[in-house]
Amino acid sequence: MGRRPCCPKEINKGAWSREEDETLSKYVAIHGEGKWQKVAQNAGLKRCGKSCRQRWLNYLKPGIKRGDISMDEEDMIIRLHRLLGNRWALIAKRLPGRTDNEIKNYWNTNLSKKLQKHGTAALSVSSVEHKRDEEEKIKQVHVAPEAPRPRRVSAVEYSKIVENEGCGGNRCSPTTPSPSNKVEGSSDEASFSDFLIDIDQSQLLIGDDSNSKVPQMEEEHNNNNNKEVGLSNSPSSSSPSDHCHHLLAEKFDPLETLLDVELKRMASFLGLEND
DNA sequence: AATCAGTTCAACCGCCCATAT
């Protein structure tokens, strides 16, 4: 498969100027999103199409929230990251106004440091709630003053940490057995596990980006030990695969729907019923 | 005030997949 060079020869790189932002915003307002290569050309921007797309989606698009990630959002990020791994785009979809890039940055700068220092226990529900209490007193958005300053961790570093802690690295492989996502002997982790009610990540990941994978994976799942777990609190589902069949029959995106179920639990747990 | 080190985050890079030709 040939790959054309992403960008024309003469392009601007680096930070976007206000003029460029305005040009892009005006163009997209008139012509809509998509065809980013043409956007770059037709709008007269000396920018790569991808760069235009990224600038629009991460910064200029109306409704984008910037900064001030709330404790609830942080909690959501932590939980979703536990469920989905480094699938920032999926996580971002569950946080209106937040972009994958922002969440990724927030994770790398604010949350991964906790992994680095305390392991996953630092990211448990109770610690987040404790932090919420503290931060409401201090009214600071990011890091409590007494907390160590954030530091970036490399992917390799992070993978090692997570490997030890649970979800195995950059992506939670669909074949990764769900028990690996638990840390033994951690009470905080136990509370989180309770919250998860033994959701099988392989089920959650089925419908990620290709519906076509679902039947095949379900078949595999059926061949394996499917007694283990699933959305067992769904009384009408005798098994996770039944549940997925049901969802498919109704033309739902399985992941979306499963996530909705999960997020309702989160909301219930957080006392935020009206998601 | 100057310098240095650490942190943040916008932007880039390259891989992958879906779709068009």
Place this chain on the structure above:
DNA sequence: AATATGGGCGGTTGAACTGAT
């Protein structure tokens, strides 16, 4: 069927910023 193209995504980089000395 093979190739070209567009777009999505996660990982990484580096300039700007901030705080410590």
